[in-house]
Amino acid sequence: MKTKATILLLLMALTVRAGDEVFLQAMGKQIGAVYTAQTVDELQGVVNALDRIGQAEKGRWEPLYYGAFGCLMMATREKDAQKKDGYLDQALERVNRGLEISQDNSELLALEGFVHMLRVSVDPGSRGQRFSGMSMKAFNKAIKADPNNPRALSLMAQMQYGTAQFFGSSTSEPCGMAKKALSLFDAVKNDDALAPRWGKEMTESMVKKCNP
Amino acid sequence: MVTRLTIFWFLLSGTALAQTNLRGRVTDAQGNPIPGANILLRGTYDGSSTDNNGAFVFVSSEKGPQILVISAISFKPEEQPVELSGKEVFVSAVLKEAVTELNAVVITAGSFTAGDEDRRTTFKSLDIASTAGATADIAGALNTLPGTQKVGETGRLFVRGGDDNETRTFIDGMVVLDAYSPSAPNTPSRGRFLPFMFKGTSFSTGGYSAEYGQALSSALALDSKDEDETTRTDVGLLSVGADVAHTQAWTKGSAAAKVQYTNLRPYMGLINQQVDWITPPLSTEVSGAVRQRFGDKGLLKFYGNANEANFSLYQHAIADPTGKLPLEVTNRYRYGNLSYQVVLPRDWSVRTGVSYNTSAYDNTLATLAQRERGTALHVKAAFEKTTSSVVIRTGGELIDRDYRSAWTDEQQGTLTQSFHEPITAAFGEADITFSKNFVARAGVRGEYNGLTHNAALDPRLSLARKLGQGQLSLAYGRFRQSPQTQWLRANNQLHAEKAEHWMLSYQLITNSRTFRAEVYYKRYDDLVRFTVPGTLPSAFQPLNIAMDNSGNGYARGAELFWRDNRTFRNVDYWISYSYLDTRREYLYYPTAAVPSFASAHNFSVVYKHFVPKLKTQFGVTWSLASARPYHDPNRPGFLQGRTPNYSDLSANVSYLPTSWMIVHFSCTNLLGYDNIFGYTYATTPDAQGVYAGRAIRQPATRFLFLGIFITLSKNKGINQLPSL
Numbered sequence: 001m002k003t004k005a006t007i008l009l010l011l012m013a014l015t016v017r018a019g020d021e022v023f024l025q026a027m028g029k030q031i032g033a034v035y036t037a038q039t040v041d042e043l044q045g046v047v048n049a050l051d052r053i054g055q056a057e058k059g060r061w062e063p064l065y066y067g068a069f070g071c072l073m074m075a076t077r078e079k080d081a082q083k084k085d086g087y088l089d090q091a092l093e094r095v096n097r098g099l100e101i102s103q104d105n106s107e108l109l110a111l112e113g114f115v116h117m118l119r120v121s122v123d124p125g126s127r128g129q130r131f132s133g134m135s136m137k138a139f140n141k142a143i144k145a146d147p148n149n150p151r152a153l154s155l156m157a158q159m160q161y162g163t164a165q166f167f168g169s170s171t172s173e174p175c176g177m178a179k180k181a182l183s184l185f186d187a188v189k190n191d192d193a194l195a196p197r198w199g200k201e202m203t204e205s206m207v208k209k210c211n212p
Numbered sequence: 213m214v215t216r217l218t219i220f221w222f223l224l225s226g227t228a229l230a231q232t233n234l235r236g237r238v239t240d241a242q243g244n245p246i247p248g249a250n251i252l253l254r255g256t257y258d259g260s261s262t263d264n265n266g267a268f269v270f271v272s273s274e275k276g277p278q279i280l281v282i283s284a285i286s287f288k289p290e291e292q293p294v295e296l297s298g299k300e301v302f303v304s305a306v307l308k309e310a311v312t313e314l315n316a317v318v319i320t321a322g323s324f325t326a327g328d329e330d331r332r333t334t335f336k337s338l339d340i341a342s343t344a345g346a347t348a349d350i351a352g353a354l355n356t357l358p359g360t361q362k363v364g365e366t367g368r369l370f371v372r373g374g375d376d377n378e379t380r381t382f383i384d385g386m387v388v389l390d391a392y393s394p395s396a397p398n399t400p401s402r403g404r405f406l407p408f409m410f411k412g413t414s415f416s417t418g419g420y421s422a423e424y425g426q427a428l429s430s431a432l433a434l435d436s437k438d439e440d441e442t443t444r445t446d447v448g449l450l451s452v453g454a455d456v457a458h459t460q461a462w463t464k465g466s467a468a469a470k471v472q473y474t475n476l477r478p479y480m481g482l483i484n485q486q487v488d489w490i491t492p493p494l495s496t497e498v499s500g501a502v503r504q505r506f507g508d509k510g511l512l513k514f515y516g517n518a519n520e521a522n523f524s525l526y527q528h529a530i531a532d533p534t535g536k537l538p539l540e541v542t543n544r545y546r547y548g549n550l551s552y553q554v555v556l557p558r559d560w561s562v563r564t565g566v567s568y569n570t571s572a573y574d575n576t577l578a579t580l581a582q583r584e585r586g587t588a589l590h591v592k593a594a595f596e597k598t599t600s601s602v603v604i605r606t607g608g609e610l611i612d613r614d615y616r617s618a619w620t621d622e623q624q625g626t627l628t629q630s631f632h633e634p635i636t637a638a639f640g641e642a643d644i645t646f647s648k649n650f651v652a653r654a655g656v657r658g659e660y661n662g663l664t665h666n667a668a669l670d671p672r673l674s675l676a677r678k679l680g681q682g683q684l685s686l687a688y689g690r691f692r693q694s695p696q697t698q699w700l701r702a703n704n705q706l707h708a709e710k711a712e713h714w715m716l717s718y719q720l721i722t723n724s725r726t727f728r729a730e731v732y733y734k735r736y737d738d739l740v741r742f743t744v745p746g747t748l749p750s751a752f753q754p755l756n757i758a759m760d761n762s763g764n765g766y767a768r769g770a771e772l773f774w775r776d777n778r779t780f781r782n783v784d785y786w787i788s789y790s791y792l793d794t795r796r797e798y799l800y801y802p803t804a805a806v807p808s809f810a811s812a813h814n815f816s817v818v819y820k821h822f823v824p825k826l827k828t829q830f831g832v833t834w835s836l837a838s839a840r841p842y843h844d845p846n847r848p849g850f851l852q853g854r855t856p857n858y859s860d861l862s863a864n865v866s867y868l869p870t871s872w873m874i875v876h877f878s879c880t881n882l883l884g885y886d887n888i889f890g891y892t893y894a895t896t897p898d899a900q901g902v903y904a905g906r907a908i909r910q911p912a913t914r915f916l917f918l919g920i921f922i923t924l925s926k927n928k929g930i931n932q933l934p935s936l
Binding site: 022026041044045048049051052053055056081086090133137163166167168169 | 247248249250252254255256257258259260261264281283285286442724824827868870871
């Protein structure tokens with residue numbers, strides 16, 4: 001009897017582990033896909049798959065994070081301003097839902113800032129002031145939540161670099177920040193298989209801009 | 213034991229043995245395929261996306277009854293029950309389009325939208341500050357939009373044949389008394405409320421919501437900021453004074469305070485003025501705002517303003533150039549507005565507010581002294597329920613006005629005129645979205661006036677329909693407003709004046725370009741009228757003339773607007789044209805006539821060009837208005853004279869040397885055009901039987917302004933531009 005109970009418990013534990021394994025596997029596949037997808041259609045397919053995982057795993061922020069990232073990538077590939085805004089709305093909606101699950105999540109906050117940053121690009125003249133303020137605020141929060149988040153630092157450096165260039169002031173602060181971000185990409189080892197890993201290339205080209 | 217375990221394993225993983233094929237097609241209501249739709253079995257990872265033909269196929273190991281969820285961007289998601297038994301399942305789904313803010317038609321007749329950022333906002337504070345000729349005055353910037361008439365000697369808003377009292381200002385939905393700063397007769401006044409404290413200005417030229425009452429022609433709604441801000445200190449050094457502001461931000465809210473000192477004496481000493489000042493305008497103002505969020509659903513806002521202003525000058529008699537009377541004006545103004553809005557469960561939301569407003573004038577004209585006290589209390593609650601196709605708005609308010617004016621003259625003693633007018637009102641309104649192409653708003657507003665014991669019910673109706681890329685809007689409404697204080701204090705039995713608006717507009721907004729064309733007809737009834745026609749009395753003096761509500765009038769016109777900030781890089785420009793045909797028989801008019809504030813044609817071009825290399829924005833505004841009537845007593849007829857056309861070319865330059873400093877310079881009337889706004893005449897003829905006249909001119913040909921704005925904050929990327 002005792003053995004039976006032990007076996008049952010063991011089995012239950014195994015199935016739970018198995019459930020986790022299924023989630024990690026499914027996520028791993030989609031994360032790979034979101035980094036490599038090229039067209040808007042491909043990205044939409046990946047975002048859909050992430051949404052499917054998300055609705056089955058309501059307590060996890062990762063599907064929402066990568067779904068939002070996919071929407072952001074769609075926005076960067078879209079030319080039409082209204083459609084671009086539509087994808088950014090989709091991204092922000094997922095970020096906000098993610099922040100409800102995982103409060104003060106540095107990665108989600110960095111992505112929020114990225115959404116606002118891309119909003120500026122739609123119409124810099126009329127949006128610059130409002131959305132650059134909002135994105136700086138989100139990046140600040142992201143860095144406060146995790147001072148070693150290389151993506152938050154790198155995106156923040158890009159914003160500050162743009163401002164500094166505009167006013168012809170010194171770019172040493174954003175450049176320093178970009179260098180720090182780049183070193184963190186290599187230094188910070190994360191065991192979490194689902195942790196975001198993008199942004200190194202973007203940071204490298206930023207650092208290159210700083211030291212031509 | 214082994215068998216049992218096998219059975220257990222089988223039960224656990226058995227589902228994998230029987231797989232079901234699911235295939236299907238997703239289309240919209242017209243039968244067009246929807247690509248990229250998401251198909252999933254609820255609670256599982258199983259599903260797929262549709263291809264370019266709207267088709268999908270996937271395999272699931274689930275068994276038994278399941279729910280298939282089909283969703284796509286800008287469509288309402290749909291659910292279908294399916295039975296998974298290993299036999300192929302075919303699903304065909306037709307998705308209904310979701311009505312979202314992005315694709316839905318919105319009611320726009322009368323409510324003016326010049327940008328595409330927020331469809332309810334006409335201007336952001338930056339738009340106002342950077343409009344040349346407006347000198348950072350809200351009314352000044354709005355005067356470049358269609359539907360307004362330039363009445364240069366007042367600086368106020370005159371909308372579609374209505375006088376300046378017919379435009380009502382609201383802050384966060386609460387009414388504002390006496391919205392302009394005091395100014396000398398025939399010199400332009402500025403709005404009391406600076407654009408910088410507000411996130412947006414929405415300007416309606418007619419047909420507005422049943423929520424807004426006591427406005428005959430136009431509603432100007434200012435929305436105070438509710439976004440969280442950063443801690444910062446702003447300092448402004450101006451050629452006419454100085455200001456300092458501080459904003460303190462915390463997680464869930466912020467507080468801002470501003471002190472402003474304006475003294476026109478140095479400027480007036482430098483630049484010759486038409487006005488014979490004794491003391492040029494001097495004012496001190498303190499304003500403050502507090503914002504606090506409660507949870508993520510509630511928002512409490514306070515906005516308050518206290519202002520002391522005074523000036524004195526000599527009024528010169530027309531007939532006798534040596535005769536002059538000293539006029540001194542002192543004004544103390546207080547405004548406080550507390551509002552709370554909260555989102556409730558079941559798609560309800562509530563907005564409540566209370567505002568209290570006092571304005572006290574102490575005026576002296578030679579030996580006549582006037583003490584004027586006005587207060588207004590406004591309490592309001594509005595409830596809103598939003599469903600996918602209907603928005604219902606309902607609420608009630610009390611606007612309680614108390615007014616008293618006492619005149620004291622050494623010879624004639626003291627005379628007092630006063631009134632106490634409590635107005636209670638209820639309103640109800642429904643926005644019904646029939647489809648993303650057609651929306652209707654029907655509303656009604658009921659008012660009871662406790663001074664005249666009159667009750668009234670006013671209907672409002674707006675329709676909007678998509679027409680190609682653009683949209684067509686139609687609006688009708690009846691509006692009423694108590695007579696101007698000057699008349700009401702003399703006769704407490706005068707009831708509200710009435711206006712009916714009909715308007716038809718077409719609007720097309722695409723990628724930072726706006727085109728708008730609008731025609732309207734407006735009928736005025738129950739306007740205040742003197743029973744015996746005479747001349748316009750001075751606002752400073754008590755009035756003892758019999759009046760009733762027998763006046764009437766009409767206004768009709770056509771307007772065009774074009775704004776484009778895309779075609780030319782770093783350029784934003786707009787062009788407005790308004791045609792107005794209006795007549796009214798009211799006040800002292802012996803017959804129906806075009807009022808002196810109306811001009812048939814008004815035209816404006818506003819051009820703003822940012823040059824990144826110079827870190828400078830250049831702005832130019834050109835305004836033209838056709839002749840305005842004036843009354844010449846030396847000729848037969850009434851209001852038969854016509855002024856020359858009005859023309860003004862203004863320019864401004866904003867330079868950003870660093871990220872925390874702005875240098876701003878502006879100049880009105882670059883070409884030095886001698887604008888004449890009308891003529892005033894002596895009340896009695898001279899020995900030859902001729903009434904001596906004098907032109908009403910600009911107080912100075914040009915107005916020059918220089919300001920340096922500095923922002924101190926931890927975040928170096930911030931300057932005053934966002935708040936300007």
